[in-house]
Amino acid sequence: VGCDRSKNLVDICGEKNFQAFVCDALSVPIRSGSCDACISIAVIHHFSTAERRLATIRELARLLRPGGTALIYVWAMEQEYKNQKSKYLKEKNGSKDKEEEIDTGTAQRPLSDPMPDSSSQDSACSDQPLNDSRDEGCDAKPVADSRLPVHTNRTSFHSQDLLVPWHLKGGTKKKEEGVDTVLLPAGSKESQELGPVFHRYYHVFCEGELEAACRTLDCVRVQKSYYDQGNWCVVLEKL
16 A cells, blocks of 8 residues: 555556555554555655654554564765765766656655645654754755755755755756756746756755664664665664
8 A cells, every 4th residue: 555645646556556545654544553564765855854754754663563664765965875876876977868857766756745744643652852963974064044955966965955956847858958957037938848847855864864763763673774876774673
């Protein structure tokens, strides 16, 4: 059973005879302890505070039966790790025949809009206070004012909190022209061909940040933590 914030994406699932419903990741309408396994792919990095990111992990844990497992993927600050560039960076100079599509990596494709404020009403475990300070080993630069930096697609990250351009495909422009060239005057012929560009919020995770958040919950244990193609990943087990 799948769920997503976007009704249009859920409707597509229905057309393909998959079971899916619309919901908020902070309050999933499923009975506590009823799932053998849960996956959260490219969701938690869209929440703008450490408290809300932790609340989504706690909600995943609530759904699991004892012994059940959860897999979480979030975008990594480190898009180059152990001298290896991620697929996200490598695709910058990809096929010139492909129309521009942003975030085509398996777990890096933006899936839904950031969630509105809400809270989990049926928490199955408690958590310790979570410090929202940045990892000391991370190269992220703090945002100097209230304006978030806009990321240049297919490049390394320079801030943990940023906006990523999303190009809604609607024209015939080719990939070599790049997403940064689509910010054209409204109403221009080129703008009409390319379609609108939206900016979506991301919090990219530094090494150890996701695992540390998971360890503040007393009802799960971290089975595994690893890096995969520009993503930080954890496997949790419900105690």
